[in-house]
Every structure is written in C-alpha cells, then in structure tokens.
Amino acid sequence: MSVEQTGAAAQRAARTLAGLTRARKDDVLAAIVDALRRRSAEILAENQEDVRLARENRLADAMIDRLLLDEDRLRDIATAVQDVAALPDPVGEIVEGWRLDNGVELRRVRVPLGVIAVVYEARPNVTVDAAALCLKSGNAVILRGGSAALHTNRILSEVVQGAIIESGLPREAVSYLGPDRRELTELLKQRRFVDLVIPRGGEQLKEFLVEHSRIPVVYAAGGNCHAYVDAAADIDKALPIVINAKCQRPGVCNAIETLLVHEAVAADFLPRAAEELARRGVELLVDDAAAEAIGNPSLKRATQAHYETEFLALRLAVRVVASLDEALDHIETYGTRHSEVVVTEDLAVARRFATEVDAACVYVNASTRFTDGGAFGLGAEMGISTQKLHVRGPIALRELTCVKYQLWGDGQVRG
C-alpha cells in the first residue's frame, strides 16, 4: 500500500471512529490491554531482536535502555492504556453555545481532528500510547517509528490492529509505517488525508518537519527551563523547589537547566543550594559572582553554550542577576517557552513574572516538574507543546480534537 493509500484508508477509518460512543472506544482499549497480555512472549521476543541488533550496531547504553522491554515495562504499557480508557471522552462536549438574535441555536461541539500522524524515535511505548490516545479521542493514527525499534513497533502495531479487528472496527484505525525516510517525506505531503503531525523526538526531527511538512504540526519539543530565586524569596521554599526541579528526574523536559539568583540573596542562598546540589551529584557551571557567593573560585564557568543547552542530566548553570529584569531577559534569550519558575514572596514580582514570561507554563513558588498532563489533572498526554497555536502545554486528549459550529434553525435567512 502506498503512503497515499494508507492516508486515504486512515481517513475512511476516521469517519467510523468519529461516531463511536465512549463505551465502544473503551471496549477497544480493553481489547488492546488483553492482547498485550496474551501476546507478551511474542512482543518480548521481537524486542530482543531489536536489542540484539542495537548492541551489534553499538548503540549507546542509554539508547538501548530506552528500547528495552521486559515484563514490567510491558505491564506498564498496558496499564497506561487502561488509564486512557478511564479518562472521560472529549468528543461531543458542547464547549459553548448561545442563541442568536434570530433564534438560531449555535453550539461549538468538540469533534476528533481526523487522522493524526505520530512520528517518533526509539521508545516502543509510544506505539501503544499514541494509538490509545488517538482512538479514545476518535482519531485514526498513522504511526511512524524509528529504525532501532523496528521489530518491536511492528509487533506492537500488529497486536493493536488485531484487537481493533476483533472489536469489529476498521484495522486502518491504526496504521504503521516503517522507518523509510522517503515514506516519511511522502507522509508529510498528505494534506488531503492527514490532519496533524506530532513529532516525538529531538530538535533534529523537529527541524526536518519544519522543512518538509505540508501538514500542520504540533511540536512536543525540548525544555530549557529556569528557576529564578528573587531578592524577596523565602530561601526555605527556594531550596526544595530548585532541588526538586533539577534532581527529581533530570532527564525530562520540565527539569530546570539554569538557576538565576538575585544578588541580594546570593550569599545566603547559593552556599546552601550548592551543598545540597553537590550532595545529589549535580555539576554546577557558574558565573564569577556565583563562584564567589559559593566560596569556591575553582568551579567551572558557564558559557553561552551552556545557557543554550538542555542538559537533561545532573548539570546546572548558575548565574547571579542584579534584577528581575535581568532574569526576564535571560529567560527571554535562552528559554524554549516551556516551564519557568520564580521563587518570591513579593506579589509585584510574582505578578510581573507570571505575566511577562512567555512560556507554556509559568510557576510561582512551585516546582517546574509539575508540567505534565497527569499532574495537571488532564490525564495521559502526547508530550508538552511549546508552540502557541492550537495547544500550549500538555497535549492531552482534548488537544487531539477540534471544534465545529453546529447551527440549528427553523428557516432563518440573512437580511
């Protein structure tokens, strides 16, 4: 089947999915959970083939770890599908409505987008997560996985498709494209059939899509996040927030990469923070003022390149600033519009930070680690959007839908 035919078939399937009740969709998800359990031996065997090839190709250990499935991880994948089933159905919600002066009843109703293409790299759990989120929101999905997880992705999509067919739905509700680059380029031209592309991968994948996609894209991109400890910060709040935001899970996009400290509290705050961070194995990259405040002139100095880097590791750039404005400028220059936090007891500072920082999520006195569909109470998500159009922040079920106007009249015409 050509990529265009895949798109057309997905669009036909999407029409069926759009009309399904919640019960019907949850049944399909339950069938997927069953199938994942029933066929776990097959799935793990295919995964071992990917892992074997990855070792042969000398992939980095971290990469292999992301690729690897075991009984526990496969169980987590199935549990995630159950969690999606437990979420309310976004489709059919009347977002708002009113009566026009002429008596026509206007409603904005939430409907599926149609066909969503998800382009991802080595994490095989995305195959199942994306399928579950798209099905629950009434969309057909075209999965396009990376080459490293080829065998795992293929068997997982087969398992998902089997469950879909069992449930009496069109198998093209979930399609799978292999890692052929030409097929990806072809996919990105299918404007007629594909409504949205969501890339889940690094900046390179993002740039490829910016260049080649003729279909609207929602980017779940990187997070270069900052904590600003203000002159009026309560140091006893600032410490746990900074430590949590850096250390609780350093490899994720909502962890902070740079700490900005107002000079008025640098001498108080930085020695304590440096000690706590060092104890947790965090390497600091500091400016002169921070080195002085910490009392360790030999600390490695931060460069502009550090400020620009999403470390995703136990590294933290530290800079002392003379004012809120300097902190805002730094965030404006280096931030990726993801999650930013100010620690302060000064209401005026908090208000300015919350208003002036241009980011998906702006925090006052709380850890940036909360930027997450689950933590926000939105349920599972496809990632965090740092773009402004359509969705900003967690890409949860609602964000996989759009709205249409329905207008009910009894003969009204325009005068």
Add this chain to the structure above:
Amino acid sequence: MSVEQTGAAAQRAARTLAGLTRARKDDVLAAIVDALRRRSAEILAENQEDVRLARENRLADAMIDRLLLDEDRLRDIATAVQDVAALPDPVGEIVEGWRLDNGVELRRVRVPLGVIAVVYEARPNVTVDAAALCLKSGNAVILRGGSAALHTNRILSEVVQGAIIESGLPREAVSYLGPDRRELTELLKQRRFVDLVIPRGGEQLKEFLVEHSRIPVVYAAGGNCHAYVDAAADIDKALPIVINAKCQRPGVCNAIETLLVHEAVAADFLPRAAEELARRGVELLVDDAAAEAIGNPSLKRATQAHYETEFLALRLAVRVVASLDEALDHIETYGTRHSEVVVTEDLAVARRFATEVDAACVYVNASTRFTDGGAFGLGAEMGISTQKLHVRGPIALRELTCVKYQLWGDGQVRG
C-alpha cells in the same frame, strides 16, 4: 531595515502591547479613527494613484472596484475600527482554572500570540482592519499587501503608525512590507519572531504559503458550500434558505455553490426553486434528473469541474440525489469544509448531517450566509478558517490569542 530586523522590532513591540489595558488599546484605536478622518484627502489621493495605475495596467473592473476608496468606503473603514474598540478585550480572560491536589492553583490565561503577519492582496481595507484586530488582541502585526494597492496600503499604514506613535506606543506595533516576493519568502522564514501568518487571498496564495511558510499558518480559504434539501424538507423553508444562501451576496465564501435535492421532493421543489432563482438571474448547471424535474431539458449540464468550483457568482450547480448518504458523499468529495446546510424536518436526518458533515459550520434549516463573526456574535474577524488546528470558523479576536498556564503555589515540589 531587513525583514529579520522588522520581525525582531515587531517582537519587541509585541512585549509592550501584551501588557496594555483595554482602555489604553481602545485609545490607540480612537487615535487611528481620528487620523483616518483627518488625513482622508491624502489617503484618497494615494488611492487614486493606485486606481490610475490599475487602469493603465488594464486590471479587471471587479479588481479595480475592490481597490477603489471613496469618502463612504473610508468612513466605513474608520467605523470598523470603532467597532473593534467596542469589543471586549480577549486578553487576560481566565479560560479555566482549578486547584491541584497539592494546593497549587492552576489557571489557563488568555494572552496575545505575539507577532502576526497578514498577507493580503488588493483590498486596502485589510490594512486597517488587520491592524485594529491585532492591536486590540495585544499583538504586533506585520502587514504585507499586494502590489495593486501599494500607494493606498503605504499611506494607510503610515496613518496608523502615526496614530500609534502619538499614543506613545512603539511604531513597530504595526509594520508594513511592500509587495516584493523575495521579502515575503524571507518573512515566511522568521519563525523566531513571527508567531502566525494569516493569508487573505485566493487558493494560489494559499499554495504558496503551504510550500514556503516555516511559520504556522491559519488559512482563511475558499468556501465551496452546499445546501441539501432532504426528502423530509419543508419546501416553504427550503426555498428562502436556498435563495438567501445563493443570492443575498453571491461573491462571498459562505454562499452556496451546489444544491443537492432528494429525488422524493425534486418534482415538488425544483420547479419552484428554478423559477425563483432564474428571476434573480442565477444560471443553473443541472444533472439529467434535475433538468427533468424542472421540465427544461435544454438546461446546461453540470460537470465535475462545476462541482469543484467556487463560482462566487450567480451560478448554481443542481444535483438530484437518491439518499442522504449520496448527499453526504457529494459534500465529502467536493466540499471545502466551510459551511453546509440540510433542510429537513426529520430529526434523525438533521442529527446525522450535523454530526457526519466535516465542516467548520454545519446548519440545520438556516442559511449558510450566517457564517460570519458578526452574525455569530463574535464581532469583527479576519476571515473564516476552514482548517482544524487552532481555529475553525470565524477568526475573531479570541482566535488571535493563545493560552498560557499560570501555576501559583507556596513551595510545592513533586514527590
């Protein structure tokens, strides 16, 4: 100034605009209204230069008419700005909010997009309309007008900029780019500075943007709209709806281009409809069954090309269908997802049509001519979006904004 510098300056201006109160923004709009009135002679003189050149270049009369300004039209342009000032400020609205289990207060707050580029062709009123809508929604705007209205667009942006400077705001709140194609291509690459591109023009402009824009685009595109008169239609409702949707203003995107009639009512409905439409000068393009029902075998036959065409004129394709499904298929095949109407008294048919037709606006028993920001009660708009992402239907003030999450805590960290 290079296009990149224009973008950077617009972004700086956008930061100022984002923080303005409604009163401040309405004052700027009032200053623009004043300036338009004060400098009307200058504006009309520049417009006459464009009209003279258009005649010299033998532009079509319809094109020249769209270009032409006179006292009345200029007054209408100023009135439109006043209307925008009268609309509520979309910025600052708390769209929703709740408290997380840990006590963090989450709010989704409406904020401006930042910098919007509006790319348009010959209508000089767009220069002022777009500036007013963007200013009111707290966005900076980069206007890029077509060559035919060069002199008019230039003086109008100058007048608007003068009013902005008078009001103490950065002049780069509104920038103007001339009709140079290379500059447009350059503009479409300014992802760092421009948040959204809105084209106002035909399908050719749309295709150019699909190919060249690296910035998200909201397309205000064409409308190939249909009326379906069902077997259970009340003919006395169907007649005025079809006539209104075709004739009230045939040159606009929410007028219908094809009439689908169920065979069960064709003999009843079509002769009356044909007579009324003929009286209004509408040319019919029919299939055999419609010709027979009308009793005029010599009527011109409709081709697939007709079904695909947005006539924007007093022409109407007419097709008799055997079922609701056939009507839905026709709309699916030829519609541009703009506005579609069913006329029926059968609730099941109405529900299926409203649910299954994939379009921005779906009507039951009311004219498609209501698809309009004003008619919906949303105020002035930038056009009707037929895409699904970010905005579907009228692009009014709210659609020129996005939402950001603000999270207010008192020390919460993630466990």
